[in-house]
Amino acid sequence: MRLSKTSEYALRIFSFMINDDKQVFSAKYLVNNLNIPEKYLRNLLTKLTKFNLIKSIKGRDGGFVFAKNADKITLADIVDAVEGMDKYEKCILGFDYCDEERPCALHHRWHPLKQQILDFLNNTTVADLKDKEGNLRF
Amino acid sequence: MRLSKTSEYALRIFSFMINDDKQVFSAKYLVNNLNIPEKYLRNLLTKLTKFNLIKSIKGRDGGFVFAKNADKITLADIVDAVEGMDKYEKCILGFDYCDEERPCALHHRWHPLKQQILDFLNNTTVADLKDKEGNLRF
């Protein structure tokens, strides 16, 4: 699998937030803890805000909080906001259209696997990223 | 899944070749049948030649043929030649390293799926792309 780098960044932001005790996460705090270029991370946070995945609190002692409950934010939501999910729903051979009636030679082998990937992205939520054993990395 | 566009092109080349009766495929013939920019396709063909997946026959009436039996060419071989398989073996969160002892929060859910994808790429060969029902698209 190959998500865009920006999607990886975004997932790591949520993975970090759900596993940290803080309530409000300032950009500075995230910069210090995630290994992401400062400016790029700040832009990304703004972007995620616009897609209503996180909320921003401006001004002193401000920062970012989840915009909704963590179990309502799926990985697909995040990827979709950042780079769009379209690519992942399309053909592996890059054809313009896809006719289920007359599929390409890879269809039978690829389709079930692709479906599993989409299910994974659609059904895994940020809440699922919470470390329950206190042993994980994020 | 998201292969690079160039990998998609490459897969389509092989998918087309295995399903066409011709023995030798000139670049011109491929250009006419695959929807790929001419110059880009030509460059790609020489690249695939260098990786010994196809062989080139120069001069008049020349073209390209499989360099080995189609069931010895895996999808992973093709992707690896074109863009490298590294990315697909790495972490979904983009961490620099991956410690199996202390994995990230997604590991348990993602790893089996990733393994299936790698198996798919490693075990599917060009021969598998052959249309046996005379009904497929390529």
Add this chain to the structure above:
DNA sequence: TTTAATTTCTATTTTGAAGTGGAATTTTGT
């Protein structure tokens, strides 16, 4: 031997993702 049909080489341009820079704006604590 000539010629036409090919592949090959080297270089450049375009495009979109990733990354950077700095000023403007908002809000809260004091």
Add this chain to the structure above:
DNA sequence: ACAAAATTCCACTTCAAAATAGAAATTAAA
């Protein structure tokens, strides 16, 4: 009111993938 701490906005740069361009080299048919 003031200043500090934060987000937001707009513009620019860098980098790699994708696409393009044209000349050179190779070969076999006629």
